[in-house]
Amino acid sequence: xxxxxxxxxxxxxxxxxxxxxxxxxxxxxxxxxxxxxxxxxxxxxxxxxxxxxxxxxxxxxxxxxxxxxxxxxxxxxxxxxxxxxxxxxxxxxxxxxxxxxxxxxxxxxxxxxxxxxxxxxxxxxxxxxxxxxxxxxxxxxxxxxxxxxxxxxxxxxxxxxxxxxxxxxxxxxxxxxxxxxxxxxxxxxxxxxxxxxxxxxxxxxxxxxxxxxxxxxxxxxxxxxxxxxxxxxxxxxxxxxxxxxxxxxxxxxxxxxxxxxxxxxxxxxxxxxxxxxxxxxxxxxxxxxxxxxxxxxxxxxxxxxxxxxxxxxxxxxxxxxxxxxxxxxxxxxxxxxxxxxxxxxxxxxxxxxxxxxxxxxxxxxxxxxxxxxxxxxxxxxxxxxxxxxxxxxxxxxxxxxxxxxxxxxxxxxxxxxxxxxxxxxxxxxxxxxxxxxxxxxxxxxxxxxxxxxxxxxx
Numbered sequence: 418x419x420x421x422x423x424x425x426x427x428x429x430x431x432x433x434x435x436x437x438x439x440x441x442x443x444x445x446x447x448x449x450x451x452x453x454x455x456x457x458x459x460x461x462x463x464x465x466x467x468x469x470x471x472x473x474x475x476x477x478x479x480x481x482x483x484x485x486x487x488x489x490x491x492x493x494x495x496x497x498x499x500x501x502x503x504x505x506x507x508x509x510x511x512x513x514x515x516x517x518x519x520x521x522x523x524x525x526x527x528x529x530x531x532x533x534x535x536x537x538x539x540x541x542x543x544x545x546x547x548x549x550x551x552x553x554x555x556x557x558x559x560x561x562x563x564x565x566x567x568x569x570x571x572x573x574x575x576x577x578x579x580x581x582x583x584x585x586x587x588x589x590x591x592x593x594x595x596x597x598x599x600x601x602x603x604x605x606x607x608x609x610x611x612x613x614x615x616x617x618x619x620x621x622x623x624x625x626x627x628x629x630x631x632x633x634x635x636x637x638x639x640x641x642x643x644x645x646x647x648x649x650x651x652x653x654x655x656x657x658x659x660x661x662x663x664x665x666x667x668x669x670x671x672x673x674x675x676x677x678x679x680x681x682x683x684x685x686x687x688x689x690x691x692x693x694x695x696x697x698x699x700x701x702x703x704x705x706x707x708x709x710x711x712x713x714x715x716x717x718x719x720x721x722x723x724x725x726x727x728x729x730x731x732x733x734x735x736x737x738x739x740x741x742x743x744x745x746x747x748x749x750x751x752x753x754x755x756x757x758x759x760x761x762x763x764x765x766x767x768x769x770x771x772x773x774x775x776x777x778x779x780x781x782x783x784x785x786x787x788x789x790x791x792x793x794x795x796x797x798x799x800x801x802x803x804x805x806x807x808x809x810x811x812x813x814x815x816x817x818x819x820x821x822x823x824x825x826x827x828x829x830x831x832x833x834x835x836x837x838x839x840x841x842x843x844x845x846x847x848x849x850x851x852x853x854x855x856x857x858x859x860x861x862x863x864x865x866x867x868x869x870x871x872x873x874x875x
Contacts, residue, residue, distance in 0.1 A: 421445030429485025486580035507584025530596025540705035544722030589622025598634035599754030686720035697758030731863035741840030748863030756849035771797030772850030792837030
């Protein structure tokens with residue numbers, strides 16, 4: 418990656434684009450940044466780069482294109498670059514190549530999957546810091562991976578989206594995991610198989626490949642993509658066999674990274690150490706433990722890291738308890754698979770759901786949780802899809818809709834949910850869909866829910 422004097426085109430002027438453009442400029446590259454949004458592009462005018470809105474082809478002389486994750490492979494700029502023989506990579510691939518040129522390249526622990534990525538990399542970061550390792554969570558979690566590399570951290574807990582992995586070709590982390598695979602981003606990838614294969618690419622160069630043995634697609638991707646000499650480790654919510662991490666009674670147990678996995682095991686903490694609770698977060702904790710154990714972190718540091726871990730906002734956070742009913746914000750559950758994990762953590766729930774499904778089906782989700790539902794409140798563009806699935810699989814569950822014309826849709830949804838709930842129930846915002854039909858993002862949706870619950874409390 419000798420980039421001094423090289424013409425590089427950066428596609429996208431968002432958070433990733435700024436990080437990439439600034440780094441390339443500092444390395445002496447001649448950088449052109451393009452974006453269809455001229456306002457967003459103008460925010461980069463403090464950088465020593467050329468800003469050109471709406472390019473459909475790389476400028477003359479371009480030798481490399483670095484794309485932001487959201488750009489589809491069919492974007493005219495990217496297809497034109499490929500047709501001209503210009504290499505197209507993503508920010509993660511750029512960060513990896515730059516990192517390998519350093520005297521002491523950082524250790525990468527890579528996490529991908531449909532759900533649980535941010536929670537898992539944050540748990541990894543907490544476990545590493547409990548072991549006094551200079552570590553940072555980065556990637557799709559908000560802190561750009563390139564910035565983390567340039568900051569000089571010794572170990573990176575890297576959250577990777579399927580978009581980022583699509584544009585990564587030489588990535589070879591010390592350990593990697595695909596947490597789970599379910600329908601999501603099908604509009605970007607073209608289908609579930611293509612989406613899954615993008616996820617599986619995280620294992621291509623990994624020294625240790627970690628698989629979720631309770632998720633068929635995760636296990637299959639590990640089989641398909643792991644190199645012959647890679648170490649294979651699995652995790653499960655059942656009792657672990659040799660070479661696995663799992664659960665025995667109320668203990669998290671390691672039978673993979675021990676001297677005699679046939680006859681011995683190490684305790685890594687208890688179920689009570691996992692917050693927020695629920696099977697999906699226990700799985701996330703086991704995945705995080707497998708990654709850090711692969712580079713020598715002690716069982717005591719794993720347990721301490723779990724106890725120190727603070728869940729992120731809008732991820733199964735209890736907002737309040739009002740009249741014996743818990744109100745829980747899991748606005749980050751933006752697809753059916755994530756919502757299933759959240760709903761299954763509650764024995765009796767009034768579910769607030771709806772939004773943009775992006776082509777995903779909710780039939781399997783509704784069938785799995787029907788017995789827990791006290792009622793359902795629907796809002797958003799794809800409310801009809803939810804209503805039809807509920808009619809098929811939970812016909813006796815009362816369903817209410819919030820009309821698009823309501824002045825305060827979330828306030829109306831929370832008030833309606835309160836009417837359906839009984840003491841001991843949970844009112845759960847786990848929409849199973851994206852938020853952009855009604856809200857700026859999932860965080861704004863969660864904040865609206867918390868504000869509405871606050872009105873009930875007052």
